[in-house]
Amino acid sequence: MKKRYLRIGDFKRNAFIVAAAACMGLTSCGDNSNTNNDWNSGETVAAPDGIITELTEEAPDQWKITDERTTTPGGSMAILKYNDGRVDTLQGLALENKMKDLATNQQTYNQGGFGLGSVLWWSGMGYMAGRMMSPRPGYYANPGVMNNTAAWRQNVQTYRQKATAPRSGRSGYFRGRSSGGGFGG
Numbered sequence: 302m303k304k305r306y307l308r309i310g311d312f313k314r315n316a317f318i319v320a321a322a323a324c325m326g327l328t329s330c331g332d333n334s335n336t337n338n339d340w341n342s343g344e345t346v347a348a349p350d351g352i353i354t355e356l357t358e359e360a361p362d363q364w365k366i367t368d369e370r371t372t373t374p375g376g377s378m379a380i381l382k383y384n385d386g387r388v389d390t391l392q393g394l395a396l397e398n399k400m401k402d403l404a405t406n407q408q409t410y411n412q413g414g415f416g417l418g419s420v421l422w423w424s425g426m427g428y429m430a431g432r433m434m435s436p437r438p439g440y441y442a443n444p445g446v447m448n449n450t451a452a453w454r455q456n457v458q459t460y461r462q463k464a465t466a467p468r469s470g471r472s473g474y475f476r477g478r479s480s481g482g483g484f485g486g
Contacts, residue, residue: 349460350453351377352425356417357442358384364420367442369450379426381417400430407432415440425450428457 355368356379367382378392379399391399403410403422410422421427423440436454441447 347460348374349429349457350374352429352450352453353378353380354421354424354426355380355382356420356424357382358417360384362417363415364417364440365415365442366420366424366440366446369425369446371450371453377426377429379421379424396426400426403427404430404432425453428454 350371351374353368353370353372353376354366356364357367358364358381361384372378377396378390379396381389381391383389399421403418406418407422410419410427413419420440422430422432423437425436428436436447438444438447
């Protein structure tokens with residue numbers, strides 16, 4: 302006898318259902334005046350380490366990430382090694398301005414290419430500036446360079462999650478009935 306399996310449905314429908322359920326779980330249905338359910342009230346979130354990204358120009362306006370390593374928080378810098386032998390360092394306000402420019406024009410740098418802006422955007426520096434996606438291996442001189450900062454990227458992700466978690470009371474659809482608001486708020 303042949304076993305019949307239940308059909309779950311198509312992928313698009315299931316993805317929509319999961320997305321809708323996630324949205325309902327993350328939105329609030331009322332005021333959050335009850336603060337006895339604090340999740341992170343006494344927890345401080347330590348800033349992640351900074352990063353030093355070394356980029357080497359292999360041909361005119363063709364860059365590769367040749368080294369990445371962590372440094373103290375606030376000590377981030379980009380070391381640019383030009384094809385003609387010059388070395389330039391972006392740090393402090395100059396680096397901050399460059400990363401702000403990259404973040405506001407990220408569609409340009411998501412397209413690809415190996416120009417300085419694109420490669421810097423896909424480095425650890427870009428991840429620190431707010432890029433959410435994983436790095437692109439093609440921008441690294443070798444896989445080992447990219448793997449040097451895997452733990453650091455995980456620390457940055459954890460920092461982002463803790464820094465954006467609710468601090469005064471739970472929020473969302475499943476926050477419970479402790480506020481006396483009935484079902485969902």
